[in-house]
Structures are given as C-alpha cells and as structure tokens.
Amino acid sequence: MKIYRYFTLSALLLALPVMHLCSQDKQVSGDKFTLLTIPFNQRPLNPYKGQLQLSAGYEFAVRSQSFDADGNKTSLKDLGIASIGHYYFMDVRYGITDFLEIEANMNYLKSGTRSETVYYYASNPLGGTDIVPVYSLDETKGFGDLCLSGAVRLPFDYKWFDVRISAGCFLPVARYKPPVPSSTITDIMSANSYTVNYHNNFKNGYGVPVLHLSATAKASFSKFTMVACYTVDDPVKEGTSLRWTQALENQNFTFSSTPYKYLLARKTEIDASVHYQAAGWLDLNLNACLFRTAKGWTEYIGKKFSDPEQQLISLQPGIEIQVSPLVRIYEVVNLPLSGKDIYGPFYVSTTFSFNLFPVRKF
Amino acid sequence: MTLMKSGIIGRASGLIFLAAILFSCKKESYTLLDPAGAGIWSHYTTGLPGNQVRGITLDHQGLMWVAFSGAGIASYDGDSFTPYNISNSQILSNGVTCLDVRTNGDLYIGTTDGISVRTTDGSWLYYQDPVNILYIYAIKCKANGTVVAGTSGYGFLTYDGTNIYQYYDVSYKNVKAIEEDISGNTWLGTDNGLFKWTGSGFTHYTTANGLPTNNITSLLYDSKSRLWIGGYGGTAVAWIDAGGQLHTQSLFTGSADLYMKDIYEDQRGHIWFATWYDGLIEFDGVVPHSYKVYNGFPENDVNAAGQDKDGNMWFGLYSMGLERYTIPIQ
Numbered sequence: 194m195k196i197y198r199y200f201t202l203s204a205l206l207l208a209l210p211v212m213h214l215c216s217q218d219k220q221v222s223g224d225k226f227t228l229l230t231i232p233f234n235q236r237p238l239n240p241y242k243g244q245l246q247l248s249a250g251y252e253f254a255v256r257s258q259s260f261d262a263d264g265n266k267t268s269l270k271d272l273g274i275a276s277i278g279h280y281y282f283m284d285v286r287y288g289i290t291d292f293l294e295i296e297a298n299m300n301y302l303k304s305g306t307r308s309e310t311v312y313y314y315a316s317n318p319l320g321g322t323d324i325v326p327v328y329s330l331d332e333t334k335g336f337g338d339l340c341l342s343g344a345v346r347l348p349f350d351y352k353w354f355d356v357r358i359s360a361g362c363f364l365p366v367a368r369y370k371p372p373v374p375s376s377t378i379t380d381i382m383s384a385n386s387y388t389v390n391y392h393n394n395f396k397n398g399y400g401v402p403v404l405h406l407s408a409t410a411k412a413s414f415s416k417f418t419m420v421a422c423y424t425v426d427d428p429v430k431e432g433t434s435l436r437w438t439q440a441l442e443n444q445n446f447t448f449s450s451t452p453y454k455y456l457l458a459r460k461t462e463i464d465a466s467v468h469y470q471a472a473g474w475l476d477l478n479l480n481a482c483l484f485r486t487a488k489g490w491t492e493y494i495g496k497k498f499s500d501p502e503q504q505l506i507s508l509q510p511g512i513e514i515q516v517s518p519l520v521r522i523y524e525v526v527n528l529p530l531s532g533k534d535i536y537g538p539f540y541v542s543t544t545f546s547f548n549l550f551p552v553r554k555f
Numbered sequence: 556m557t558l559m560k561s562g563i564i565g566r567a568s569g570l571i572f573l574a575a576i577l578f579s580c581k582k583e584s585y586t587l588l589d590p591a592g593a594g595i596w597s598h599y600t601t602g603l604p605g606n607q608v609r610g611i612t613l614d615h616q617g618l619m620w621v622a623f624s625g626a627g628i629a630s631y632d633g634d635s636f637t638p639y640n641i642s643n644s645q646i647l648s649n650g651v652t653c654l655d656v657r658t659n660g661d662l663y664i665g666t667t668d669g670i671s672v673r674t675t676d677g678s679w680l681y682y683q684d685p686v687n688i689l690y691i692y693a694i695k696c697k698a699n700g701t702v703v704a705g706t707s708g709y710g711f712l713t714y715d716g717t718n719i720y721q722y723y724d725v726s727y728k729n730v731k732a733i734e735e736d737i738s739g740n741t742w743l744g745t746d747n748g749l750f751k752w753t754g755s756g757f758t759h760y761t762t763a764n765g766l767p768t769n770n771i772t773s774l775l776y777d778s779k780s781r782l783w784i785g786g787y788g789g790t791a792v793a794w795i796d797a798g799g800q801l802h803t804q805s806l807f808t809g810s811a812d813l814y815m816k817d818i819y820e821d822q823r824g825h826i827w828f829a830t831w832y833d834g835l836i837e838f839d840g841v842v843p844h845s846y847k848v849y850n851g852f853p854e855n856d857v858n859a860a861g862q863d864k865d866g867n868m869w870f871g872l873y874s875m876g877l878e879r880y881t882i883p884i885q
Contacts, residue, residue, distance in 0.1 A: 262591070313807050313842055325807070327842055376841075385805045389842060438824060440840030443802070490587050493884050494822045494866060499587035 224555050229518045229548050233468055233476040234413040238357040239346045240288035243553025250523075250544035252280035256306065257539060260532035262501060269536075278304030278538070291351075294344045296361070300337040302397045305330055306536075323385035330390070335397040338363040340405055354412040361405045363426070367398030370435045376446045387444065393437070399457055400432040418468040428457040436493075458489025458500050466509075474515035480525075482507045501534035521546040594883030598853055600876035604629050604638035608871025610653045610817075611861025615660040616675075619863040621871065622651040628664060633863065645679035647671045657696040663704075665691030670704055670712075682719065684709070695733035695741070703741055705730025711743060726750075726759070734774035734782065742782060744771030749784060765801040767791050767813070775818035775826070783826060785815025792818075792828065806843045808833040819860035821868060821882060829857035835870055835878075853878060 223231075228241050240246050257275045259267050269275045284298040308329040314322055342361020375392040407424040435450040466480035484507070489500035511525035523544040529537030600606060605626030613619050619631040627640030627649045640649050650667035657663055660675040667690050669683035683689065690707040697703060702714040710723030711730045732744030743750040748761035748769045761769050767789025775783040780797040790811060791803040806813065810833050817829040828836040834847035834855045846852040856873035863869060868880040 314809075322809075323807070325842060385807065391841075438840065441842075446841075491884070494882060496866070497587050498590045498593065498884050501590060 225550050226518050228550075230473070230515060232470050232473050232515070233513055234416060234418040234470040235351075237291070237346060237351040238355045238409055238411055239292060239294045239344060240286050240548075241550075242288045242291045243550045244286075244288040244548060245551050246284075246286040246546060246548050248282075248284040248286075248544050248546040250282050250284075250542060252278075252282070252540050252542040254278040254280060254304070254527075254538040254540035256304075256536045258529065258537045260505075260535055260537055262534050264531060264533050266531075266537070272309055274307040274309055276304065276306050278302065278540075280304075280540075280542075282544075292346050292349050294346075296340075296342045296344065296359070298340050300397070301335070302337060303334045305332045307331075323383060325385065325387060325389060327389040328391065329393075331393045331395065333395040333397060336367045337397045338365055338367045338399050338403070340364075342405055353414070354410070356411075357407075357409040359405070359407045359409075362429075363399055363403040363405060365398060365400055365402055368396040369398030369400035369432075371395045371437060373448050373450075374437050374439055374446075376439055376448075378441065378444050378446065381444060389441075391439070399428065400434060400455075401457065402429040403427065403457065404429060416470040418470070420464070420466045420468065422462075422464040424460075424462045424464075426460040428459070431456040454492040454497075456488070456490050458486035458503070461485050461487075476513040478511050478513070480509040480511065482509055482527075503533060503535040505532040505535050505537060506530045507537075519547055519549055521548065590884050593881050595881050596851070597879040598876065599879060602636050603876050604636070604640065606872070606874055606876045608858050608873075608877060609651060610859045611869050611871055612654050612656055612662075613862060613864060614656045614662060617864035619861065619869065620654055620656075620662060621869075621877065622654045622664070622859075623649075624651065625649050627651060628654065631863065633865065639673070644673075645671075645681070646673075647681050647683065652691055653694045655694045655696045655702075657702060658698065658700045663694050663696060663702055665694045665704060667691075670694070682712075682714075692729070692731045693733045693744075695735060697735045697739070697741070699739065703733050705733050705743065722752075727757075731770075731772050732774040732785075734776050736776050736782060737780055742774055742776070744774050744784070744786070746770045749774075760801070765803070766793050767803060773815045773818045773829075775820060777820045777826065778824060783818045785813070785818050785828065785830075787814045788812050804838070804843075806833070806836045806838070807845065808836070808843075816857060817859045817871075819862075819868075821862065822866055823882065823885075827860045827868065827870075829860045829870060831856045831873065835860075 255275065255277050257270045259269055261267065280300060280302050282298060282300040284296065286294055286296045288294050311327045313325040340361055340363045342359050344357055344359035346355055346357040372394040374394060377390045378387050379390060380388040404427045407422060409420065409422040411418060411420045431454050433452050433454050436453050438449050438451065440447050463483045464480050466478050468476050468478040471477050484505045486503040490497045491500055508528045508530055509525050511523065514522045516522055523546065525542045527538065527540045529539065605623035607624040608621055609624050610622035611619065621629050621631065623629065627638060627646055628651055629636040629638045639646055646664065648666040648668045651664055652667060653665040655663050662673040664671040664673065669681060669689045670691055672680040674680065687709060689709060691704050692707055693705040695703045700716055704712045708728050710721060710728055713720045726747050727743055727745045727750050729746045730743050731746065734742045736742065741752040743752060748759055749766060749771050751758040760766055766784065768786040770787040771784060772787055773785040777783060782795040784793040790813060791805045792815065793801055793803050795801050806828060813833065814831040815828060816831055819827045821827065824840065826838040828838065830836065832855055834845060834852050835857045837844045847855050853875045854872055857870055858873055859871035861869050866882060868882065870878040872878060
C-alpha cells in the first residue's frame with residue numbers, strides 16, 4: 194500500500210510535464226524580459242508557463258528566548274544557553290502552464306541547543322568537596338526530506354486577485370534516527386570529580402511521509418497587495434525511531450538504544466501579509482505568522498504521551514528586490530512575539546531566486 | 556477549445572492528486588496521556604493505615620500492596636487503600652516487615668512473628684516456628700516458585716510448595732536481604748557480608764573482596780544483569796556484573812556511612828536507592844540525583860520503593876506515609 198501511494202504521487206507528478214507538452218495554452222503576452230520583471234503586485238502566484246525558478250537560501254537563527262506552556266517568556270540569553278542554527282534550503286519550481294506548476298524543495302539544518310549546566314556536589318571522605326558539572330548539548334544536523342508538490346492557480350488569466358492551491362508530500366528520504374550520542378567525560382580529577390558532557394545527536398528527517406497542503410490568496414490594490422496563506426503538514430502514519438540510553442561505567446560512556454513509536458504533530462501555519470510596491474524593483478512587506486502543532490504523540494516506557502501543543506506568533510518584515518531580469522533577492526527577518534511550549538527564534542533569511550525560460554520559445 | 560481541454564485535464568489531475576493524498580490520510584485514534592501529568596510528586600498520608608512503610612510490591616491482579624510497621628498491610632487499586640490487620644483479617648501480626656508475590660499470585664507477608672500468606676482467593680495461611688519467634692527480615696519469591704525468607708537470628712527458610720526447610724549457620728544467621736539472579740542463584744545479604752547460594756553451596760563476599768561494608772541490607776538484580784548491593788556503612792554502593800566482577804558506584808551523598816534500605820529499578824532502567832539519612836537517590840546510569848528535604852522531599856529516611864500497575868513510582872517513608880512519582884517524559 195505504501196509503495197502504491199508513492200507510485201500514485203510520483204506518477205501524477207511525472208505526468209504533469211507530459212500534459213504540459215500536450216497542452217496548447219493561451220500564451221501570456223510579453224517577452225521574457227517583461228515576464229521576468231513584472232513586479233510582485235502584478236505577478237501571479239505561480240510561475241509562468243515554461244518558467245524555471247531556482248531558489249537557494251540561508252537562514253541564520255538565534256534561539257535567544259523560549260515560551261513555556263503558559264506562554265511565559267524565558268530569556269535563554271540570560272541563562273547563558275542561547276544557541277544558533279543554520280538552515281539552508283533549495284527550491285525548484287517549474288510552470289507547466291500558466292496555472293499549473295510543479296515544485297521540489299529540500300533543506301539542510303545544523304543547530305545546537307544547550308541546557309543549563311547542573312552541578313552535583315559530594316563531600317568526600319577526606320573532608321573536601323567533589324564537583325561534577327553536567328553539560329548537555331542537543332545537536333541536530335542533516336538533510337530534511339524531499340518535498341514534491343504540484344500547484345494550480347486561478348483564475349487562468351491573471352486578474353487583480355489570484356488563488357493558488359498546492360498539494361504534495363515530503364518523501365522520507367532523509368536520515369531521521371538519532372545517531373549514537375557523542376557524550377564524554379572530561380576533567381577527571383578523582384573518582385567523584387569530573388565533568389559530564391552529554392552530547393545527543395539528532396537528524397532532520399521526518400521518518401514518515403508527510404502530506405503538504407497549502408492554499409494562498411492574493412489581491413492587489415494599486416501598489417498595495419494583501420496575501421493570505423494557510424499551510425498544513427500532516428503525517429501519513431506513525432513512525433518508529435530510536436531512543437538512546439547512556440550509562441557511565443568506570444568513567445566510560447556506554448550507549449544502548451530502544452525503539453519507540455511516534456506520530457509527528459500536524460503543523461499548521463497561517464500567514465497574512467501586506468506588500469507595498471515601493472518601486473518596480475522593490476517590494477516591501479510585513480507578514481504576521483501563526484504557527485501551531487497538534488495531535489502528535491511520542492511513546493515512552495510503553496505509553497503514548499501527547500506531544501505539547503506548540504504555538505508561535507511572529508512578525509516578519511521583508512523585502513523583495515529585483516536585481517536583474519534573472520535574479521531576485523528576498524530578505525526576511527523573524528521577530529517572535531508570543532508562543533507556547535516553543536523556542537522563539539530570531540532569524541534572518543536570505544534567498545536568491547534565479548528565473549529563466551530554458552525551453553520556451555517566445 | 557484547446558485551452559478548455561487543457562484546463563479540464565489540469566483540473567482533473569489536480570482532483571486525482573488531492574484524492575490520492577486524502578486516500579492516504581487515514582489514521583487510527585488513540586487515548587493519549589497528558590505530558591503535564593508526568594514528572595509530578597504527590598504525597599499520601601490520609602487513608603493509609605499507618606505512616607511507617609516497610610515494603611511495596613505489585614501482585615498479578617494489578618493491586619499494589621504496602622506493608623506498614625505496626626499497622627498491617629493495605630492494597631491499592633489505583634484509587635484507594637484497603638487495610639488488612641489483625642482486627643479485620645487473619646494476618647499473623649500488624650508488625651509487617653516485608654512482602655512479595657509468588658508465581659501463583661499468592662502474597663507472602665513477612666512479619667515480626669512468622670509468615671502470613673494471602674492467597675489469590677482471599678483466604679489466609681501462616682507459618683510460625685513452633686519454638687522460636689521468627690522475625691522475618693526479608694522475603695523473596697523466586698521465578699521457580701520457591702519462597703525464601705530471611706530471619707533475624709535463624710538463618711533463612713525455603714518453601715518449595717510442599718516442604719519448608721531451614722538453613723542456618725552462624726555466618727548467615729541474620730539474613731536481611733534476598734535476591735535471585737538470572738541463573739536462579741539466591742543472593743543473601745547478611746550482617747556478615749554477601750552470600751551466593753547455588754542450592755548446593757555458598758560463596759562468601761566481604762569487604763576483603765571489595766564490598767563497601769559487610770552489613771548488607773538490600774539487593775537488586777537489574778535488567779542489565781547487575782546485582783546491586785546496598786548496605787549500612789561505606790561511602791558507595793557496590794554491584795557485581797554478569798562476569799562476576801565487583802564495582803562500586805558513588806551516590807554523591809557525601810555520607811561516610813550510607814544506609815541503604817531498598818533498591819529498585821524502574822521501566823527506564825533508572826535505579827532508585829531508598830536510604831536512611833540521605834533521602835532518595837535516582838541513578839540514571841550516569842549521575843545520581845538526590846531527593847531530600849532540602850529540595851522538597853518529605854523526609855530523608857526512605858524505607859521502600861515500588862511501582863503500581865500504571866507504572867507510577869511509590870516510595871515508602873519512615874514516618875510520613877507514601878510519596879508517588881509519575882515517570883517524566885524524556
């Protein structure tokens with residue numbers, strides 16, 4: 194059944210270019226230069242027929258605050274455990290027709306999260322005090338799953354408004370089981386005086402197929418444009434991963450793993466943004482983002498515990514610059530405002546987008 | 556016309572695509588536990604027949620049994636405690652010291668005056684020495700159905716379902732703790748060191764072999780084939796690995812004389828040490844975590860540890876009843 198589903202999805206995605214070859218759509222007027230330089234407030238949400246868009250981006254995130262279950266904010270910076278993350282992503286979009294596109298994207302994540310240092314004290318028989326500081330680092334490193342999707346937009350001829358519906362799936366191609374921890378013991382002074390360095394490793398893959406659905410609406414009023422987008426990522430099934438148990442024997446770490454089941458949380462995101470076309474090459478925008486998770490669970494000691502339902506509200510000012518007919522740059526800053534059971538990262542995201550018509554003849 | 560054709564194909568393919576995705580969306584529904592209820596400590600005093608707990612065990616029906624010093628026993632069904640004492644049952648004495656469940660489901664209860672048995676049908680049996688008053692220190696029901704009881708001053712008794720045998724030697728006259736390893740060997744903790752009894756012979760371990768103390772008061776054979784050895788005296792606990800090698804583990808108490816009352820392993824593999832004076836200590840395999848009065852634990856003297864049918868940890872206190880701990884999510 195699993196193979197059948199993948200086959201169905203893959204066949205549909207592969208069939209789209211064939212349909213493209215068979216179709217004879219009405220051509221959007223204008224030459225390549227005109228199409229590639231149309232400003233945001235006059236542009237449809239999909240690429241044009243035959244347009245190939247290659248985007249590559251980098252996001253630098255600083256986890257300087259977190260929100261607890263009651264929404265109270267904690268400054269991780271004050272606790273000395275702020276951390277950074279590096280997120281790289283690639284996206285390829287191709288316009289089969291002016292209203293139908295296919296898309297593929299992937300990402301790579303590298304981030305580390307430190308916990309507060311805990312000190313254990315023990316008087317020793319000689320009358321002194323032995324100290325064991327315990328440091329803890331959770332490191333996530335690796336590729337995310339490959340997302341393949343298709344999108345259709347309406348109306349077929351672009352008006353002042355546009356609606357786009359996208360559907361696809363994250364294919365579980367990336368590693369997801371946590372590798373063996375790299376924990377160490379250092380600063381060994383005596384039997385009861387040393388430093389414990391927990392170093393847990395994680396991967397970036399989901400481990401199961403995750404459906405990706407989104408709906409976007411856009412309306413332009415002269416230089417102003419309003420965009421609203423609803424996105425949901427929902428796992429197809431539960432998965433199985435590993436949990437590592439660490440033990441210290443004769444001041445050497447030993448590791449053993451036990452499997453556990455999990456169901457990824459359903460992620461939903463609602464974005465609402467206002468754009469201002471300051472110049473033909475410059476779009477200024479401000480996005481409000483609500484991110485939520487729900488319905489996930491994790492098995493632990495044979496029981497299923499629901500995952501905390503996370504929520505994050507952020508404000509995201511951004512710009513889009515048309516550098517040349519082929520190149521656009523997107524710059525977005527994320528400012529977390531409130532949340533529940535979640536880190537509130539401040540991040541700066543930079544995306545370079547290359548647009549061209551590799552096969553279409555004008 | 557061509558535009559219309561293309562449009563229909565495009566829309567139809569979109570619908571098929573969505574249908575394929577929705578088809579694959581079926582999921583089962585589960586009753587999930589609230590993570591907010593995990594990692595919570597709760598203190599129990601009301602409803603208990605006494606406040607001095609001596610032992611905790613779980614029977615095959617899911618009832619948790621608690622032994623109380625001077626107040627009999629009580630069963631806990633997950634909701635309330637039901638007491639059993641000399642007034643409302645045929646238990647030998649209210650002075651209960653230990654208890655364990657036999658493979659057939661019968662509850663064996665060590666008292667200050669012999670052994671009481673509560674069978675699965677609710678009837679009561681007992682064993683008393685015809686001459687001496689048997690103060691039972693420890694009871695262990697082995698996997699093969701044999702019951703081993705350690706006494707104060709009279710060695711240990713075994714019951715194989717038919718006959719009762721007594722084993723006595725001055726070197727192991729006071730048997731304070733009993734445990735069984737995976738090979739079926741019986742380990743006896745005495746005030747004269749540790750004895751391994753194979754059924755036909757004894758091996759004796761003392762401080763000369765590396766034990767922190769010769770006064771052994773608690774034993775546990777864990778899921779990693781380690782025999783944990785707790786005693787009164789010394790600064791650490793000891794454990795013997797599957798190869799028979801002896802190790803010591805500091806519990807970071809700072810005490811010159813640890814007094815171990817009970818050792819228990821939870822389903823995560825964490826080892827819990829119930830001590831007098833040093834409170835409760837949780838060892839996750841790397842660092843011992845201490846629970847004492849200074850960080851919110853009711854008292855520093857802990858007699859017993861066990862679990863209920865839901866996997867919650869229970870700790871029996873010396874004078875303040877019971878403490879429950881729900882296992883946190885990690």
